[in-house]
Amino acid sequence: MEFVRAFITGGIICVLAQLLIDYTRLTPARIVVLFVSLGVLLTALGVYPKIVDFGGAGATVPISGFGYSLARGVQQAVKEKGFTGVFTGGITAASGGISAAIVIGYIFALLGKSKEK
Amino acid sequence: MDKNEYKKYAKKTAAKSPVLKDCVIAFLVGGGICCIGQAFSSLYSYVGLGDDTVTTFVPITMIFLGGLFTVLGLYEKLAKYAGAGTIIPITGFANSIVSPAIEYKTEGLILGVGAKMFVIAGPVIVYGTLASVIYGLIYYFFGGAV
Amino acid sequence: MRRIFKFSNVKVMVGAAIAGTKEGEGPLSANFDVIEHDAYFGQKSWELAEGELQSQTASLALQKASLNSEDVDIVICGDLEDQCFASSKGAMRSASSMLGIYGACSTMSEALLVSSMAISGGFAKRVMSLTSSHFCAAEKQFRFPLEYGAQRPQTSQWTVTASGAIILEHGEEENGVYITRGMIGKPIEMGITDANNMSAAMAPAAKDTICEFLKLSGESPENYDLILTGDLGKEGSRLMKELATEEGVDLSGVHNDCGLMIYDTERQDVHSGGSGCGCSASVVASHILNEMKSGRLKRILYVATGALLSATSALQGQPITGIAHLVEMEVR
Numbered sequence: 001m002e003f004v005r006a007f008i009t010g011g012i013i014c015v016l017a018q019l020l021i022d023y024t025r026l027t028p029a030r031i032v033v034l035f036v037s038l039g040v041l042l043t044a045l046g047v048y049p050k051i052v053d054f055g056g057a058g059a060t061v062p063i064s065g066f067g068y069s070l071a072r073g074v075q076q077a078v079k080e081k082g083f084t085g086v087f088t089g090g091i092t093a094a095s096g097g098i099s100a101a102i103v104i105g106y107i108f109a110l111l112g113k114s115k116e117k
Numbered sequence: 118m119d120k121n122e123y124k125k126y127a128k129k130t131a132a133k134s135p136v137l138k139d140c141v142i143a144f145l146v147g148g149g150i151c152c153i154g155q156a157f158s159s160l161y162s163y164v165g166l167g168d169d170t171v172t173t174f175v176p177i178t179m180i181f182l183g184g185l186f187t188v189l190g191l192y193e194k195l196a197k198y199a200g201a202g203t204i205i206p207i208t209g210f211a212n213s214i215v216s217p218a219i220e221y222k223t224e225g226l227i228l229g230v231g232a233k234m235f236v237i238a239g240p241v242i243v244y245g246t247l248a249s250v251i252y253g254l255i256y257y258f259f260g261g262a263v
Numbered sequence: 264m265r266r267i268f269k270f271s272n273v274k275v276m277v278g279a280a281i282a283g284t285k286e287g288e289g290p291l292s293a294n295f296d297v298i299e300h301d302a303y304f305g306q307k308s309w310e311l312a313e314g315e316l317q318s319q320t321a322s323l324a325l326q327k328a329s330l331n332s333e334d335v336d337i338v339i340c341g342d343l344e345d346q347c348f349a350s351s352k353g354a355m356r357s358a359s360s361m362l363g364i365y366g367a368c369s370t371m372s373e374a375l376l377v378s379s380m381a382i383s384g385g386f387a388k389r390v391m392s393l394t395s396s397h398f399c400a401a402e403k404q405f406r407f408p409l410e411y412g413a414q415r416p417q418t419s420q421w422t423v424t425a426s427g428a429i430i431l432e433h434g435e436e437e438n439g440v441y442i443t444r445g446m447i448g449k450p451i452e453m454g455i456t457d458a459n460n461m462s463a464a465m466a467p468a469a470k471d472t473i474c475e476f477l478k479l480s481g482e483s484p485e486n487y488d489l490i491l492t493g494d495l496g497k498e499g500s501r502l503m504k505e506l507a508t509e510e511g512v513d514l515s516g517v518h519n520d521c522g523l524m525i526y527d528t529e530r531q532d533v534h535s536g537g538s539g540c541g542c543s544a545s546v547v548a549s550h551i552l553n554e555m556k557s558g559r560l561k562r563i564l565y566v567a568t569g570a571l572l573s574a575t576s577a578l579q580g581q582p583i584t585g586i587a588h589l590v591e592m593e594v595r
Contacts, residue, residue, distance in 0.1 A: 010154075011202075037244050057158050117402075127460070132497070192410065223310075
């Protein structure tokens, strides 16, 4: 059942982005920025955590889930460390993903070669 | 036709994207990628990893897979049909980092790979961080009111 | 002031074209001299690959004409890479003197115009017009890394990996294909900012040059076997013909477009069609010259169109200026 919920939640989030691509001609970079910011905003408003409770990976795997973890990190850090947490919370929560992306990106860049389409 | 009329006419009569088809594929592929994430999440919990470890390693696994499919040249082929279904999941974030890293290797490891790696994904980090700090300030000063 | 140039004794000596895999799978496959399946052309980067492509095309043209580089007075060349890098590499082996020009996808007709002026004006005996484009180099410079997963809008065009070279010479009244007249394009900007719909920016320029030429020369479309634009694709061809109809000029029976000819647009997933400096260059230097030499085409207008934008101007949301240069070609 949790797979069905993840599938539907993730699918719907992607369809919303697809509608933006097809109707507004926004570039992918802008859409991704929009979704990560919306992830932060909806978490601040308390909406996104409910979506995560329902959809699981369907809400955390999309890039809006990255915004969710940034916002959650900030909440927790402010609670624990006060003002310092404002600055450390977000990136700390996202640090695993960012470091992994850099390391994986670097290794694959060394291994890979640009190919014709 | 004057300039304004032409601009509108060209836009109005331009070939349109097949929205329904695009959305169906985006739904299936995006949902499918999330299910893979869910599967890893279940697997990691099943083998007894703690919640914190699971929430860290599921994205890392997905980033690895996104990078792997990119370097194999498969991600781009899927993305041509899946659109947002491959852009929005975190695998798409990995694709946007690995693809310029590969492409700009010809400009060297420092100013090519190093500088260009975040040429597409950089804004996500910039705006994600900005949003989190703004939210942090609000949260600090106004507590859970927002 | 807009005027028609009349050229005397500008004869087409030879054309040569090298194309990539995708172009080699298209309808014009049999016309290209060489189809190269290594997209890198044996080089380390896409930029050098395009330089090598252009260089090989120039050498091939010289070889087909049984000339060496000293026999050609000027090589007039261009491409899409920043500051025409591919041309500076490409002309290295074959040019005793070189003029680099930029007109985006209109570069080949621009080169033929300048070449014809040089010969007709008596400044040169033989001139080579040479242009190229490379899909991978263009994507990297103007769009996204090749492995990046982005959807291409239906109005987008596929940059052709190909190069075309045409050697012109001063020719007396013997049989052959001649460049008889030409007209320089007027830069026209109609407010189009979408870099994924460049043909909409080029269509008004193509219409302008064609209609002005017909008006000033007193010719009508029926006097030509073919009015060939490049590269408007599906989208731009439709717009251009609609704009011409508004002015009372019916081009429907006589028009074709290099961007539509080089690919099978139904089968090859190129959306609106082909584009790039190498598109119309390779089509004209191979297929069109063959058709003229065999007599199937006797009199044509070749109107290459360019979208004059840069990667930076596109980011700044600047409207795209279009241009179209015309040459008239005739079998004598």
